[in-house]
Amino acid sequence: MKSRGTAMNPHNRFQPLATDRERDDGWYQDPDDDLCPDSMATEVVDEQVRTIISRNQSPDVPFDRSINPYRGCEHACIYCFARPTHAYWDMSPGLDFETRLIAKPNAAEQLRRELDHPGYRPATIALGVNTDAYQPVERQRRITRQLLEVLLEYRHPVSLITKGALILRDLDLLEELASHGLCSVRVSLTTLDNSLKRTMEPRTAAPATRLKILRELTAAGVPNGIIMAPVIPFVNDHELEHILEAAANAGASRASWVMLRLPLELDELFQDWLQRHFPQRAGHVMNRMRDLRDGKTYQSEFGKRMTGSGPYADLIRQRFNRQVRAVGLNRGEEPALRTDLFRRPAGEQMGLF
Template sequence: MNAPLPPRGRGTASNPANRYAPTQIIASDDGWFQEVPPTQATEVRLETAKSIITRNQSPDLPFDRSINPYRGCEHGCIYCYARPSHAYWDLSPGIDFETRLIAKHNAPAMLEQQLSKPGYVCAPINLGSNTDPYQPIERQQQLTRRTLEVLLNYRHPLTIITKGSLILRDLDLLTELAKQRLVAVMISLTTLDDELKRILEPRAASPSARLRAIRVLRENRIPVGVLCSPMIPMINDMELEHLVEAAAQAGAQSASYMFLRLPREVAPLFEEWLHAHYPQRAEHVLSLVRQSRGGELYDSRFGKRFSGEGAFAELLSQRFKVALKRNGLAQRERFNLDCSAFCPPGGQLSLL
């Protein structure tokens, strides 16, 4: 299989039709060779959101509501389980997901409106469940920062998942939130290898930058955990113990991991990536994934989709438990966030 290399700074070279597309374009070699462009610019569209809090009933998740200020993600992680969501906007889960982004410009205002509804019951909101709230376009858009301001203003608890070092820009807000037990952060740490990071997560922060983010957040007494995710057989699973150790040394209080997930259009994109970057081990990697997914590349069942099953998945689980014990970390710690101080818009703030 002769797989194409992606444009510089991008995760994939492909832009397959989404599963809802009525027609598909298939490339055919007509003798006119055209090189892959050396770069591909990022396009940002603005969306006026009608709601901003998304709810879920998944028993696999430690939260039941989330906010995603952006659709698509410039980090370009080839394995990203959120890629198929771009199909809802008639865009490709491939290069479109990384380059044709959507910013919900009214997210903070819509959040304030939803928090003010009479029937709203306070519980921690997660930022970053689908796409990263601190991806590069946040520098200009500042939707995540403005969302934090709303949550702080009304004393609403939240959790954050990110692999972006830009989170340190908001240290002032996060420190104040932490003082009131209103925030906990999970930093995604996939590899300590800069070269692997470059091709796996092209525009995400470097491993050293993520470890520094953990260190700085903890120095400011902000609760921090690490998410070693995803674990990819024969690609980064051999780093698992080193990832846990490095996170602990940086100050992380807890750690968790997820096994590689390849839903819908992600599977062919990941296969193409494997053959482009690791052609000699590609079939072995896919074989181990299938062994852990009941013979398929993906298993969507609750309780299985994050961890897998079978000999390889069980070995990974045992290694992780030993690494946690050796480094004194909790597994998926539920940070004790305070919901009692929440005062909705228009409400009376306590003087105590």
């Protein structure tokens, strides 16, 4: 499937009925049969949301609230931990996740309502965590930019995670937010190998472009760093030191890492991808994954799901910490984004009368 992470569409686990189509023996070929097209267009439908800020209590992440302008992600990363969430919308975590997107056009309007609520207390909002806020559909829909405009107006802190070059379109907003101590950015950098990038995360920005993003953010005074997420045994783990060095040279100041996670349907999708692209090492990769997860392919427990456990996890941690020190990343504590500047423009204007 051209420019897609997978051609599979595994069954939706919430749907009690499943259908299979039996193929013929190959003698008859219907020229109009689109069972196996070589490409597929992206479909986008709108959802008028009633809430936009999602809350979490996970000790594994440094934020308790987030906003996702889109459901599904056209970036098509085969390893994306968010794929199984597409089943909640009666769609498959496979090809549907990449091609059948849901946009939230009233996101900015709803954000205003929630920030205006008298009981709201500001804390950093992570923008684009479950799915990328700067995936290709954002170029036309501009929902992420509208959200940033609201956050700037309210002087509300925001952090962003992306692997999309479109973030540079909004550099004007990010620069102004950063000038008030209200913004930080993390670029997901998983490989420096263009060939691996094309198969593993087909519609994302090239590695060189992501380094350019870091350079331009640094030049604009926007605090930034990278996340090597995920680290995949015997696929990209050998690049760890080179990725950290390249990021430091591009101006990044922070770095972190996450081990590959394979929840629910993602296990089947990733293993199919391995067999297609790395058949000789597929068994080796999955054996290491089981070593990391106490004999299973995934653990959902807090404290283990992001890093795994055992000798290999310890080795990755040691390599990461040593290289971070060597290239000068993660020096000192990262300054917290400001919350004391938060204001409600509508409320302030009413106070003048």
